Amino acid sequence: MKPKILWNNKDFPLLPSGYAIMGRYILPILGDHYGRDNVIIYAPVYQREYMDRWEDMLVVPGVTFDYGENYLLEHYQHHKCNILVQIGDVWGLGTLPDMAARNDVLWVQWCAVDWIGMPKNVVYRIRTAHKLVPFAKDGEAKLRKAGLNNVEKAIWLGLDTELWKPGEPGESMMRLMGFTPETFNILMVSANQERKAIRQQIEGIATFRKANPEAQVRFYIHTTMKRDRDLFADIDELGLADITHYPEEYLMSMGGVSEVEMVKMFNACDVVLNACHEGFGYATLQAQAVGKPVVYLYEGPSPELVKYGVGVADMFTYTTSNQMCQAFPHPAGIAQALGTVWKWKKEGKKLFSQKAVDFVQANFGWNKIAEQWIGVIDRAMEDRVHFCHDIPSSSDELQNRSLEEVVKE
Amino acid sequence: MKIAWIQDLNIFSTGGGAQLTDLGHFKEGLRRGYDIRLVLPDSDAAVPFGCDLVIASNCVNFSTDFFQELIKKQKPIIWFFHDYFCKWRLFFPMIEKCKNCYLKPRWLPILTKSPLLIWLSPLHRDSWLWTYPELAELPYVNIPSAIDPNQFTDLGIKREGVVCSSGLLDFKGRPNVLRWAREHPETQITFLGGNDHPMEPLPPSCKDIGYYPHMQMNDVFNQFVSLLHLPNTPQPFERIIAEAYLGGCKIIGNHLVGALSYDWFTSREKVAEHVRRAPQDFWESIEKALERDK
Numbered sequence: 001m002k003p004k005i006l007w008n009n010k011d012f013p014l015l016p017s018g019y020a021i022m023g024r025y026i027l028p029i030l031g032d033h034y035g036r037d038n039v040i041i042y043a044p045v046y047q048r049e050y051m052d053r054w055e056d057m058l059v060v061p062g063v064t065f066d067y068g069e070n071y072l073l074e075h076y077q078h079h080k081c082n083i084l085v086q087i088g089d090v091w092g093l094g095t096l097p098d099m100a101a102r103n104d105v106l107w108v109q110w111c112a113v114d115w116i117g118m119p120k121n122v123v124y125r126i127r128t129a130h131k132l133v134p135f136a137k138d139g140e141a142k143l144r145k146a147g148l149n150n151v152e153k154a155i156w157l158g159l160d161t162e163l164w165k166p167g168e169p170g171e172s173m174m175r176l177m178g179f180t181p182e183t184f185n186i187l188m189v190s191a192n193q194e195r196k197a198i199r200q201q202i203e204g205i206a207t208f209r210k211a212n213p214e215a216q217v218r219f220y221i222h223t224t225m226k227r228d229r230d231l232f233a234d235i236d237e238l239g240l241a242d243i244t245h246y247p248e249e250y251l252m253s254m255g256g257v258s259e260v261e262m263v264k265m266f267n268a269c270d271v272v273l274n275a276c277h278e279g280f281g282y283a284t285l286q287a288q289a290v291g292k293p294v295v296y297l298y299e300g301p302s303p304e305l306v307k308y309g310v311g312v313a314d315m316f317t318y319t320t321s322n323q324m325c326q327a328f329p330h331p332a333g334i335a336q337a338l339g340t341v342w343k344w345k346k347e348g349k350k351l352f353s354q355k356a357v358d359f360v361q362a363n364f365g366w367n368k369i370a371e372q373w374i375g376v377i378d379r380a381m382e383d384r385v386h387f388c389h390d391i392p393s394s395s396d397e398l399q400n401r402s403l404e405e406v407v408k409e
Numbered sequence: 410m411k412i413a414w415i416q417d418l419n420i421f422s423t424g425g426g427a428q429l430t431d432l433g434h435f436k437e438g439l440r441r442g443y444d445i446r447l448v449l450p451d452s453d454a455a456v457p458f459g460c461d462l463v464i465a466s467n468c469v470n471f472s473t474d475f476f477q478e479l480i481k482k483q484k485p486i487i488w489f490f491h492d493y494f495c496k497w498r499l500f501f502p503m504i505e506k507c508k509n510c511y512l513k514p515r516w517l518p519i520l521t522k523s524p525l526l527i528w529l530s531p532l533h534r535d536s537w538l539w540t541y542p543e544l545a546e547l548p549y550v551n552i553p554s555a556i557d558p559n560q561f562t563d564l565g566i567k568r569e570g571v572v573c574s575s576g577l578l579d580f581k582g583r584p585n586v587l588r589w590a591r592e593h594p595e596t597q598i599t600f601l602g603g604n605d606h607p608m609e610p611l612p613p614s615c616k617d618i619g620y621y622p623h624m625q626m627n628d629v630f631n632q633f634v635s636l637l638h639l640p641n642t643p644q645p646f647e648r649i650i651a652e653a654y655l656g657g658c659k660i661i662g663n664h665l666v667g668a669l670s671y672d673w674f675t676s677r678e679k680v681a682e683h684v685r686r687a688p689q690d691f692w693e694s695i696e697k698a699l700e701r702d703k
Contacts, residue, residue, distance in 0.1 A: 393504075408654060
């Protein structure tokens with residue numbers, strides 16, 4: 001029997017968010033494998049109050065902007081689904097863990113683990129998942145260390161490997177980013193969130209600049225400039241306004257730029273700066289896909305994704321209100337790492353790694369990722385039978401025995 | 410002798426079939442002078458470790474680790490089964506897959522250490538052996554539910570129609586009794602004791618009158634000619650069969666009723682004798698098993 005999958009993608013697959021992109025690539029492959037009628041997409045964010053079809057698959061709505069759990073059970077039961085695959089952070093889950101504990105849903109979670117240790121409130125939320133599939137091996141190790149016995153082998157997030165390749169950025173892209181072939185071009189692509197350690201990283205740029213006045217630094221930051229932090233103020237205070245370029249607010253509010261443009265952006269830089277505690281780290285992977293060095297944090301999944309780059313130690317931690325402890329770099333470490341890459345450039349080395357490109361091409365194509373997911377879904381369906389998720393019908397023999405009347409006068 | 414009686418439910422305050430039977434045996438144990446402690450899931454878990462014997466009755470809320478610890482401490486555990494060690498507990502489908510039940514590796518090593526296994530009927534034991542054939546070699550006894558036959562008698566009043574208790578529950582054979590009702594449209598059937606699908610219309614000859622307290626059941630039985638009970642999974646005993654029979658009802662059952670699998674279920678006198686002396690048989694079997702293991 002082919003499973004009927006409810007896939008909580010968190011975003012409509014056509015949107016430009018990371019979650020949406022994951023759905024955009026993996027869902028058609030799963031749809032081809034299991035039948036497009038057997039994949040139901042739950043997209044509560046930006047897709048409300050109506051149903052839609054996308055790529056011949058049904059998209060069902062939710063009415064919340066968070067985890068969209070309110071209609072999960074109704075959609076699951078109404079469409080007679082056998083398995084729920086939920087993507088994203090687990091610390092915010094509300095009702096789903098209880099639904100799974102009650103056997104109402106067979107819940108498989110593809111999750112980020114972007115914290116040190118394992119807060120109890122997170123363990124309580126995720127222990128009722130039938131399977132936890134971490135985004136990275138680092139998360140897998142942490143979940144196993146916490147004693148959870150529902151942890152699957154990590155499945156990395158994928159990339160369109162046909163698109164994400166080394167190439168020429170083009171003059172106009174270089175100009176838009178404020179880059180020239182002679183300057184030392186630093187790229188940061190990041191959501192403007194505290195956990196992304198943007199302040200520490202741009203302080204690192206300022207320190208590097210002071211220590212290496214001969215380097216003509218250029219910095220392009222692809223983000224929404226005013227959100228968790230007012231980055232205009234940070235850049236102004238740190239004296240980086242003269243070297244910094246950023247996208248227009250309107251462009252970012254409309255969802256940023258296309259993936260094709262993003263590939264050019266990564267190809268335009270000398271180094272990608274992404275030294276924060278990631279759940280996965282798309283920017284890190286994208287840098288590797290085009291063979292560019294990345295400055296990354298040793299904590300979290302980045303070390304397993306990087307073949308070409310300079311690691312930075314985490315120097316302090318911050319514990320959020322959800323008891324999640326996240327690592328941060330020290331600006332001096334960032335400056336030192338940038339110094340290493342700058343030294344390579346000064347020495348005339350080509351800032352490019354074919355090994356990194358090959359690594360991404362070999363391991364991150366969506367077909368490869370979907371293949372691993374098909375394995376997880378098939379195993380979950382076998383478990384569904386083995387662990388009697390549904391009340392089985394009594395045997396034929398019992399049915400026959402039950403038909404034979406015994407009368408006692 | 411200090412005895413720990415392990416139960417999921419408080420037998421002094423809840424009145425399901427298993428609890429009524431446990432209560433009968435428990436009282437008889439006290440009468441015989443045993444110091445019996447009822448151990449519930451929220452009781453002090455150390456109590457059984459200070460006892461000489463453990464009787465494990467319904468115990469799905471106790472972990473296998475707990476029982477393994479008791480075995481390590483050389484505490485004999487007598488298993489008094491009421492249902493099945495199946496995920497669905499009351500609904501044992503007895504299919505091929507059950508032979509490879511995922512719970513079996515957890516329980517088998519514990520059960521095989523027991524000096525005595527107590528089932529409620531020959532059918533109950535046979536059904537258990539479907540999943541656990543390894544238990545066939547272990548000492549066992551089949552003891553019916555403890556029932557006071559004085560509470561269930563034929564009052565000699567006019568009777569009419571058929572009564573069916575719990576028959577509208579899925580696991581008690583709802584499809585079978587509804588099929589029977591359609592095949593016997595002339596017979597009025599009165600259902601009581603729960604309905605899994607209250608919105609589903611019943612055949613015109615049927616009515617559902619809801620729950621009745623156990624204390625009133627003899628009066629209920631005496632209103633009807635027959636009791637209909639056609640489960641589709643093996644029922645360990647079904648005390649209602651014995652109670653209704655003693656209450657003067659003709660029994661229309663099937664081969665999945667544990668009570669009817671006893672060879673002595675042939676006359677009201679014999680049934681009364683066996684269910685009356687069930688508590689004595691229960692303790693005598695335990696005493697013999699302990700004597701044997703000395």
